[in-house]
Amino acid sequence: MGYDKRVDGRKPDELRPIVAKAGVIKRADGSAMFQIGNTVAYAAVYGPRDMFPRFLQNPQRGTLRVRYNMMPFSGAGDRVKPGGSRRSKEISMVTEKALLPVLNLEDFPNAVVDVFIELPQTDAGTRCAGICAASIALADAGLSMKDMVSSVSVGKVGSMIAVDLNYAEESYEEGDVADIPVAFIPRTGHVSLLQMDGLIDKESLKRALEMGRKACARIYEIQKKALKERFASSVEVNSTDGNNK
């Protein structure tokens, strides 16, 4: 019954290896790639730009519009039918809510900021990877932000409270599993995404969230590093390349 050793040998509070890179899609206003273990997320930001259809415009503030999508060949089993599902719609919505608090969209009435998240390869934690990539991409686009958002899933596998569950752990069958994707705004410590499915007691939940906060602080540093690297090198890029952004 006990799950005392993680399938990939990680410590309970250990994240899978992370690679983050900003500015990976040239035609986008801002972009990023965020890989955690075998989950890979690309994010591109377009805007602020004119919002169509026009009746969706908000004269008070700009709108954030997120589209989360898995590529047809990204899943572990059957081909994912293109065109979106109930699941991808919901994830798009919660991702939007996770990112919104750090943006200053009142500066852009009637406009829209589009965030597109695409996953070429998945192994659990896709919405969290998407949020991490999108945060970097929004900052890369030069939007004024209060902070970035960092996200990871935490949970309980059997009796172990652990961070960043992979697919094998999410589908662990010999005991209860709780899967809790969370997103933190690191500077304030506030939570902007919280979902959960599975079973967990209240005490474990508290400990899991605390573990998630600490893990997000580490992810935050990786996100900042990706941005710094991007702007260390873009000085030369921009001087030779005037016609594209």
Add this chain to the structure above:
Amino acid sequence: MNEFLKLHIVKWFEKGKRYDGRSLDEFRPVVVEYGVTKNAEGSARVKIGDTEVIAGVKLSVEKPYPDTPKDGNLMVGAELLPLSSPDYEAGPPNEESIEVARVVDRGLRESKAIDTKKLCLIEGEKVWMIAIDICTINSDGNLLDAAALAAVAAVQDARFPEYDGKVVNYKKLTDKKLPIARLPLSITVMKIGDYLFVDPSIEEEKVVDSRLTVALAQDGKICAMQKGGDAPVAIDDIGRMIELATVKAAELMARLKR
């Protein structure tokens, strides 16, 4: 606005050059990477300059089509993701993405690149279905050629998963490759005025008079074509376009693993 862009581009053509410094028959650097996503049975990433696409192959066991009970099924999809260009929108496939998918599909199908008879498990009942999906990461001109190249490379990379007669075990890939008979490649030749050129940038694509995509099998036979653009072309031009495509196809073929 496009008129001025066109004048600018043609002015360079008169000097035998493109505005980005290339000669008219010169591709941007082409890079092919194999096995770029783990959950697909085969995958490849193709970069042509800043254009970047990923193609993935998923295999499944399905019922054959009633008119071809002994043949496996082949399906090609193309997603022009809104992530890859400010000009693309989310939503159902549009004309452009359907054209890309169908042109790539015809190149593979008509060249008989894959021996579909070898994909038959039980006649009329069970055959392998090969689903090739092409996703754009950065759309910066010449998607048609990038998509065709990526699709072929993904097919080369694919391995059958384990199948026990009932369930496909996607966690275990065998060493068995797809039954590839030959490799087709597509080259799109663009035309502005009397000038022919290949591998257009996004700006050149916007002002092109006409284009011809030619899919060629390894033996030099033409296996599919698609004329695009608003202007008609003369028969002599078609001959010249095919000649240029043949030369360029041999060049791209060298980028593929043997």
